[in-house]
Amino acid sequence: MEFDLWWLLVLPLMFALGWLASRVDLRQVGKERALRRDAPQAYYRGLNHLLNEQQDKAIDAFIEAMTADPDTVDLHFALGNLFRRRGEYERAVRVHQNLLSRADLPREARERAQLALAQDFFKAGLLDRAETAYEDLRRSAYASQALTSLLQISERTQDWHKAIARAAELELRATGTYQRQIAQYWCELAAQHQAAGREAEAQQALDAALQASPQGVRPRMLRAQWAQQRGDLALALQSLESIDLVQPEFLALAAVQIAQLRQQLGQVQEGLAWLRQRLEQTPAIDLLDAVLLLDPDPASRARCAQGYLQSHRSLLALKRVLEHPAPGAVVPEVATAMQGAVDNALRSRQRYRCAACGFEARQYFWHCPGCQGWETYPPRRLEELSLLGS
Ligand SMILES: [Zn+2]
Numbered sequence: 001m002e003f004d005l006w007w008l009l010v011l012p013l014m015f016a017l018g019w020l021a022s023r024v025d026l027r028q029v030g031k032e033r034a035l036r037r038d039a040p041q042a043y044y045r046g047l048n049h050l051l052n053e054q055q056d057k058a059i060d061a062f063i064e065a066m067t068a069d070p071d072t073v074d075l076h077f078a079l080g081n082l083f084r085r086r087g088e089y090e091r092a093v094r095v096h097q098n099l100l101s102r103a104d105l106p107r108e109a110r111e112r113a114q115l116a117l118a119q120d121f122f123k124a125g126l127l128d129r130a131e132t133a134y135e136d137l138r139r140s141a142y143a144s145q146a147l148t149s150l151l152q153i154s155e156r157t158q159d160w161h162k163a164i165a166r167a168a169e170l171e172l173r174a175t176g177t178y179q180r181q182i183a184q185y186w187c188e189l190a191a192q193h194q195a196a197g198r199e200a201e202a203q204q205a206l207d208a209a210l211q212a213s214p215q216g217v218r219p220r221m222l223r224a225q226w227a228q229q230r231g232d233l234a235l236a237l238q239s240l241e242s243i244d245l246v247q248p249e250f251l252a253l254a255a256v257q258i259a260q261l262r263q264q265l266g267q268v269q270e271g272l273a274w275l276r277q278r279l280e281q282t283p284a285i286d287l288l289d290a291v292l293l294l295d296p297d298p299a300s301r302a303r304c305a306q307g308y309l310q311s312h313r314s315l316l317a318l319k320r321v322l323e324h325p326a327p328g329a330v331v332p333e334v335a336t337a338m339q340g341a342v343d344n345a346l347r348s349r350q351r352y353r354c355a356a357c358g359f360e361a362r363q364y365f366w367h368c369p370g371c372q373g374w375e376t377y378p379p380r381r382l383e384e385l386s387l388l389g390s
Contacts, residue, residue: 040065043075055086073099073109080116089124096120111140118149127153144175155372160189183213184366184374190222202226217243217250218366224257237261244278252284252379253364259290268294276304283308285316285384292324302326315346316383349383 046061062079066072076099083092096117100110118133131153137146147170154162163185167178186209193202209219220239227236240254240261251258255275262271272294279287288308295301301324309317319342325335351360354377359370361377368376378385 043072046078050082055082058082073105077112077116080120084116084120084123087123089120092120093117093124108141111137111142114140115142115145118146122149122153127157144170144173147173148175152372158188158192160185160192164189179212180216181374183209183216184218186212187216187218187222187366190219194222194226199226215246217247217253220246221254224254228261233261233265237265241274248278248282249284250379251278251282252286255284255286255290256293259293262294268296279308283312284380285312285314285320288317288320292320298324298327302329312384314383314386315342315349316381318342319346346383349386350381352377352380353382353385 042061042065046058046065049055049058049061059079059082062075062082066075066079069075076095080092080095080099083089083095096113099105099113100117105113114133114137118130118137121127121130121133131150134146134150134153137143140146147166151163151166151170154160154166164182167182167185170176171178186205190202190205190209193199193205206219206223209216213219220243224236224239227233227239237258240258243251243254255278259271259275262268262274272291275287275291275294279291288305291304292301295304302321303326305317305320305324306326309321319339322330322335322339322342330338348360351362352364353360354365354368354370354373356373356376357368357371359368360382361369364379365377367374
């Protein structure tokens with residue numbers, strides 16, 4: 001009986017001691033955790049501000065979180081990216097450099113920080129520093145990404161030799177096909193050589209362009225341009241007409257020039273027959289213009305323009321009909337007024353539009369000034385395109 005009583009006393013005592021011990025323990029740990037708990041809270045607050053597009057408050061919260069827990073690598077990245085997005089490149093660079101200066105940084109995080117730093121430099125327009133930073137990533141997990149950015153840098157700095165080498169390396173890495181782009185780089189290089197009077201090098205670059213992309217239109221147009229400058233009109237004509245064999249829809253870009261060459265060579269009838277046939281096969285307003293330029297007979301010109309309008313009901317075609325009226329059909333003053341009306345309606349419809357970004361331009365571009373894409377412009381003006389789409 002005595003034993004039982006003793007036991008009844010000891011049990012609550014042990015329980016109380018245990019409880020006390022656990023309280024003391026928890027308080028100790030709690031103190032250590034308090035600081036760390038602030039970090040995630042500030043982190044979530046920052047995220048919340050970000051989602052509400054309150055970037056200033058988000059940055060304050062992230063800085064607070066970083067002060068509470070300087071080891072958090074992800075916070076550095078979040079903050080650095082925020083700075084970069086706001087255009088505060090100096091601060092972004094400082095955050096990422098701070099991260100890179102840490103000796104204990106694991107390899108994966110170091111490479112990621114290096115990439116972020118390269119992106120900061122790139123966005124800030126410090127292309128030489130960006131190039132160095134990206135070059136350092138060539139053997140990292142971000143090699144392909146770095147190489148793509150290096151390619152962009154060589155395009156911006158118009159270093160076409162480097163662009164060609166980097167595009168070829170990207171192709172070796174099986175990140176896609178770059179042959180058409182490489183052909184465009186060779187064309188840029190050829191134009192550079194030609195402008196500097198290095199004709200042999202220009203010719204070699206042009207050959208390389210055609211080797212990279214045998215269906216290329218631009219090398220054929222460049223070759224024609226240079227041949228014409230040298231007075232070799234026959235070669236110029238042959239080069240332009242060869243576009244018909246590779247990408248007939250691009251004849252539109254060369255049609256008027258072809259008509260002028262035929263005229264200069266005294267081959268009007270031969271040229272007319274060729275152009276009329278192409279106009280039938282791949283109708284385009286530029287081919288109509290070429291025929292109208294070459295045809296000496298006003299009645300025949302009027303018929304041709306009217307025939308085109310019947311099958312292509314565009315303002316461009318209507319304009320040609322008004323410009324080439326059948327003899328005696330319209331009073332000249334009325335014809336002028338009608339042309340004016342059509343010109344007004346056409347004003348914004350005569351441009352070329354990038355298929356990738358929608359950038360519009362009066363002149364045809366091989367390299368879009370808007371999105372930096374290559375060969376993104378269809379060889380048809382807006383007015384003609386809307387006709388094809390309908
Ligand atoms: Zn574009």
